[in-house]
Amino acid sequence: MIELVAKRAGMAAITLFGVAVVVFVLLRVAPGDPIAMMIGPGATAEDIVRLRASYGLDQSLFNQFWIWLGSLVQGDFGTSISRRVGVGQLLLERLPATIELAIMALLVAIVLGGFIAIIGTLWRRHWSVGAVDGVNGLLLAIPEFVWALALVLVLGVALPVLPLSGRINPSLPTDFKTGFYLLEALLTLRFDLALDLARHMAMPVLALALPLAGIIARVLREALGEAMMQDYVTLARVKGMSELRLILSEAMRNAVGPTLALTGVQFTFLIGGTVIVEKIFSYPGLGNMAIDAVINRDFPLIQGLVLMFGVIFILINLIVDFAVVAFNPRLRHG
């Protein structure tokens, strides 16, 4: 077990280093001078040299990489070129908004996917299962970008029930002590704020959750269907247990494991999806900032952002690996 943990952690570290190298190389071979975009029209050649040196851009690529990696280890992510603020500070400011969005989407996906799987299993011998198949197929086929736009059109414009952009109504007080607005509003019992936050999150959350709900529903349904054919379920059925109770209390126990492993991996794709979804809804998270950073060629900020996403992805994969081993006794001694 300890050996396995060490091995997975080691591989994760190698992957993370690889991510750092790829990002660094990609950005340094890029044509286009970030300094040229920062200087005003009256800048002299000396100004440019000084500015270049202050960002370390005058050194060799190899040196730049080690300087950068060394400062990363010390927690210094450099300074954003377009925003003139520390990258670490910017990341920490935006991270809670994205975490809240992603976790809400994950919860909605689990509830919705679980619901579809249970209905599908319950109706599995009935003609109406075709409707469940159809819904599930749509959820699987349509990516979050298209869901987000469809939601804008339907719930934002045609039936304007939800706000189209932002995280909170600007006229409301935003004296939050943490970045986790929704959680904080709920904990401090400010339900008017929580409601407004939830209304702003509803469309981006749905756009992110629907594709994942489709995947959860498919995998869980398959696992439930198999479990429902096992002898112990038949035994419980003979004893007079209702179908719904059979699914919830008997079959579910064996179906959750494989679904969990897949949900974890797919959760990283959901986080990747926040980039464009946050942009569409002008939601002030990491993804929205990432697109602006790329368009502004803000090298330090892009590096910090991509590394941040890389760390999140690798951490989730690691947690999933361990969770699968911990939940499955057969793998524990492997």
Add this chain to the structure above:
Amino acid sequence: MVDTSLAQTPHRSWQPALRAALGDPKVLVGGGFIAFLIVLALGADLLAPHDPLAQDLMLGSLPPVGMAGAEPGYWLGTDDLGRDVLSRFIHGTRTALTVAFIAATIAAVVGTFVGLLAGYFGGWVDAVVSRLIEIWMAFPAVLLSILIVAILGSGVHSVIFAIAIIDWTRFARVVRAETMAQRQTDYVTAGQVLGFSRLGILAGEILPNVLWVVLGLFTLELGLAVVIEAILSFVGLSVSSDTPTWGGMIAQGRGIIYQAWWVFALPLAGLLATVLAFNQLGAGLRRSLDPVMQR
């Protein structure tokens, strides 16, 4: 079906497989819509009722025919600059399909090649490829594509390159696993015993058997590539703003959604239908072509 697996070589002839595919309703519906799009893309110059770039501010923000204030001849209305929405949509099909086919082909070829090598040779080749795939998957796809296009500069070539460089892993992962499974089979062992070269076995024996899987993935990839192109042109990083694209129309329509929702709605509907069509085509092809799924 009578089990004749011992007498059969693992190769399948194309004819019965194709006949099965053409009889599949999913293939017919999905493929039919894609064929329609291809016709639109190829014949855009003839089929579009207006010049997609011609502006006429006197005809700005006209609603689609059937709504109050519509102008005959502008079937699906105009945008705020008076450009015909239907014509722009038809021309946008061209960019979407060109990018999708070229990008998906490159991704499929590269991914299949890498996957075959990793799956067949195993050992350090597989270790390097697996680690590479894992590093690749640690990047959010959308962010990586935007990053690549931002680095290379916007334009069709950059968009194609970005999609291919992101999605080769989809093919590599599946082909690697499939090749590993094929390597264990008797016919590959037989080939080795008979003294076929490794390359001969890989190209002549294993490749034909993983092609079915690649074809299904390729179809799905086409749909994904259309979406990524739309995302990139939505963000303003695809082709120049002179060329109409679905994503560009969506971004423009987003800005004027309260005055002219149709500028937003038509390309969105097109994108949705295209994604679903490729999806159905892929599912149908997989069902009718994959020898494993037929059993």
